[in-house]
Structures are given as C-alpha cells and as structure tokens.
Amino acid sequence: MRDSIPGTSDALAESAEWFRMLFENSVDAMTLLDPETLVFVDGNDAFVRGTGIAREALGTLSFLELAPEFQPDGRSSAEAAAATLALVLANGSHRSEWLTRRADGTEEFIDVVSTRLTSGGRTLILNTARNIDGPKKVEDDLRLSEARWRRVFEQLPMSMQIFAPDGSTRQVNQAYERLFQLTMEELRDFNILHDRQLEKAGLDVSIRGAFEGQISVVPPIPFELKISPEQPAKGIRWIGSTMFPVFDPDGRILEVVCVHEDHTARRVAEDEIHQLNQTLEQRIAERTEELEVSEERFKQLFEFSPLGIAQVDQGGWFYQANPAFCELVGHSVDELKHMSYWDLTPTNFHQGQKMSIERLDRTGRFGPFDKEYIHKDGRRIPVRLNGVRVVSPEGGVQV
Numbered sequence: 202m203r204d205s206i207p208g209t210s211d212a213l214a215e216s217a218e219w220f221r222m223l224f225e226n227s228v229d230a231m232t233l234l235d236p237e238t239l240v241f242v243d244g245n246d247a248f249v250r251g252t253g254i255a256r257e258a259l260g261t262l263s264f265l266e267l268a269p270e271f272q273p274d275g276r277s278s279a280e281a282a283a284a285t286l287a288l289v290l291a292n293g294s295h296r297s298e299w300l301t302r303r304a305d306g307t308e309e310f311i312d313v314v315s316t317r318l319t320s321g322g323r324t325l326i327l328n329t330a331r332n333i334d335g336p337k338k339v340e341d342d343l344r345l346s347e348a349r350w351r352r353v354f355e356q357l358p359m360s361m362q363i364f365a366p367d368g369s370t371r372q373v374n375q376a377y378e379r380l381f382q383l384t385m386e387e388l389r390d391f392n393i394l395h396d397r398q399l400e401k402a403g404l405d406v407s408i409r410g411a412f413e414g415q416i417s418v419v420p421p422i423p424f425e426l427k428i429s430p431e432q433p434a435k436g437i438r439w440i441g442s443t444m445f446p447v448f449d450p451d452g453r454i455l456e457v458v459c460v461h462e463d464h465t466a467r468r469v470a471e472d473e474i475h476q477l478n479q480t481l482e483q484r485i486a487e488r489t490e491e492l493e494v495s496e497e498r499f500k501q502l503f504e505f506s507p508l509g510i511a512q513v514d515q516g517g518w519f520y521q522a523n524p525a526f527c528e529l530v531g532h533s534v535d536e537l538k539h540m541s542y543w544d545l546t547p548t549n550f551h552q553g554q555k556m557s558i559e560r561l562d563r564t565g566r567f568g569p570f571d572k573e574y575i576h577k578d579g580r581r582i583p584v585r586l587n588g589v590r591v592v593s594p595e596g597g598v599q600v
Contacts, residue, residue, distance in 0.1 A: 230251045233318075233327060234328055238263075239263050241262050285299075315328050356374075363457070404420075439463070443459070513599070519538055529584070547573055561588055566588060
C-alpha cells in the first residue's frame with residue numbers, strides 16, 4: 202500500500218538523507234544506541250572527536266564502557282542507564298545529566314537528550330550530547346561557597362539574626378539560640394518591626410532605619426527573653442545590636458542582618474563597681490579590662506559587615522576577605538589570595554602573632570590583641586584582631 206502513494210518512497214529517502222546530513226554535520230555529539238545491548242550502532246564525527254575513540258569501535262563498543270563505575274548521585278552507571286532508558290522507551294524522549302569518560306580516562310559532565318526512534322520493527326535510541334563541565338564547575342563552586350559561608354554563619358561566636366524585608370526572621374545561628382534561649386520554631390510569629398519591648402524602649406525608629414537601607418546601631422537595653430507579652434521571660438539580658446541591610450544588584454533590600462552584643466556582664470560589673478570602695482581601683486581596672494576584651498570579641502560581623510573579616514588556612518594564606526578588610530589593607534581579594542597574614546605583619550609583631558596561633562591551637566580562638574598591618578602603600582595600620590577556628594565537615598581547619 203505504501204508504494205501505491207505517489208512519491209512516498211522518494212519522500213522517505215529524502216527524509217532519511219536529511220537525517221543523515223544532520224547527524225553527520227552536527228557540532229553536538231550524536232549516537233545511535235541499541236537499547237537491548239547498550240552497544241553504539243553509529244556515532245558522528247563530533248562524538249568521535251569528543252570521546253577520542255576510534256570510529257572502528259562503533260558497533261562493538263558498549264555505552265557503559267564510556268562511563269565510570271558510579272554516577273555522582275551514588276548509583277552505579279549501569280543502574281542509572283537502565284533507569285534513563287526506561288524513561289526514554291516509556292515517554293519517547295528524556296533529558297539527563299551524565300558523567301562520561303573519554304578514551305584517555307578523563308571524565309566530563311554532559312547534557313544528554315535521548316529520543317526513541319522506531320523503524321522497520323527496530324527501536325534505537327538517538328542521543329544528542331553537549332559538554333557542560335563549565336556550568337557544572339560554576340555550580341559546584343557556588344555550592345562550595347554557600348556551604349563555606351553557612352559553616353561560618355553557624356559557628357561564629359557572636360549572635361546573628363537574619364530578617365526578611367517584612368521584619369520576619371529567616372535564620373538564626375547557634376550563638377543566637379544560646380544568647381536568647383529561643384529557637385527558629387519559637388520565632389515563627391515574631392516580627393521585629395512590631396516588637397513591643399523595642400517600641401517601649403524607643404528603638405523602633407533605629408530598627409526601621411535598617412529596613413530602609415541604613416546601618417543602625419541599637420544601644421543595649423534590658424531585654425526580656427521572650428517573644429510575646431503573654432510568655433514568661435526566660436531571663437533578662439542587656440543586649441545591643443548592629444543592623445545593616447543586604448542589597449541585590451538593583452539596590453533592593455534582600456534581607457537585614459542583625460549582630461547582637463551581650464552587654465550583661467558589663468552592666469553587672471558597672472553595678473558592682475559603683476559599690477566598691479575607692480581603694481579597690483586595681484580590681485576595677487582588671488574587671489574593666491576583662492569587659493573590654495569581652496566586648497571586643499563581639500565586634501566582628503559577617504560578609505556584609507562594615508567590620509573587616511578575613512579567612513585564612515592553617516598556614517596563614519588568605520582565601521577570602523570582605524570589602525572592609527580589603528579597604529583596611531589596600532589589597533583586593535585576588536591580591537590577598539596570593540598572600541599570607543605574614544606578608545601584612547611587620548616583623549616586630551611576628552612573635553606576638555605566633556603566640557596567638559599557639560593560643561588558637563589550644564583553645565580554638567584567640568584575641569583580641571593589638572598589632573599592625575602593612576598597608577599596600579607602605580603605611581602601618583594599627584588593628585585589633587579576634588580569631589576563631591572553624592572546622593568543616595571534612596575536618597579542614599580554617600581561621
């Protein structure tokens with residue numbers, strides 16, 4: 202019956218020829234795969250160049266010979282391939298990411314569109330693949346950066362709370378939970394823009410300034426550790442804070458970061474000092490010094506903080522610094538990544554720096570201590586440092 206339709210054979214032949222031209226001339230790697238044997242029936246020049254295999258191997262080479270034993274999701278390549286083929290055969294087409302291996306053993310990620318083709322009672326799978334190593338590396342780098350800053354956020358010794366632009370809480374770190382004795386679940390209905398304690402203390406204007414794009418310094422107040430008037434307070438702490446907005450590239454506020462400072466110890470000490478006899482001046486001086494050290498420890502802020510924050514490895518090599526730190530020393534982040542803190546430290550401070558590192562090894566933190574940095578223009582910049590050891594899930598140590 203097919204031959205009875207005028208021109209049908211010619212049209213099919215022409216269609217097959219167009220397919221062959223598309224197949225051979227495509228810049229993307231294209232193959233025909235037998236779904237039963239997983240053997241490549243054919244492949245175009247782009248496939249041969251991309252994989253480095255000999256064209257003569259087509260017809261005997263198994264698809265799994267060009268794959269590592271396991272895919273990134275933990276499944277064996279054989280299991281992952283079977284699942285993908287089942288989807289292609291069931292739905293007619295499927296798109297997937299695949300870790301493949303070239304003839305020289307190097308591995309690369311490819312984006313594969315697989316399509317079921319049926320002709321003359323035979324079913325083949327047409328695969329069109331494109332290398333996506335570049336985008337995957339960017340994705341992995343972003344994921345690593347996000348994980349790194351997540352660890353920093355969680356392990357910072359200072360209390361941090363991140364608000365949405367509407368005043369609701371998005372995140373808190375462990376130091377916050379220790380300070381306020383509150384969890385994210387308890388903060389579900391809390392909104393800082395409508396907090397009665399802060400309004401009563403006259404701090405609502407300062408706080409709203411941060412949500413309007415300003416850096417706000419909120420003075421310490423005796424804060425009852427509760428989120429609603431009906432709740433019994435878990436205690437009272439003298440708490441102040443620094444609040445600053447984080448903007449997107451278009452200048453819109455994405456969130457507001459709040460870094461808390463616990464002044465309770467200082468307030469208690471001040472009350473004690475007022476009751477002490479004037480003959481106890483030395484004791485007062487020592488206590489004041491302890492308070493200053495305690496207060497200084499809470500002056501670090503996060504990536505968008507107006508305070509300088511830098512991260513170094515155990516050898517002292519910089520691999521991250523915020524804009525405030527770069528401005529302080531006059532070097533860009535890229536320049537700092539080729540430097541260590543010894544390059545910025547005058548020789549007369551080396552011994553003090555070594556003693557601080559020893560303290561970090563013993564206690565997990567150091568500082569504050571005063572030293573100088575060498576600015577890019579040669580000036581010596583006096584600074585006060587605090588450091589904390591951050592341990593990654595893999596056991597790596599960062600400072």
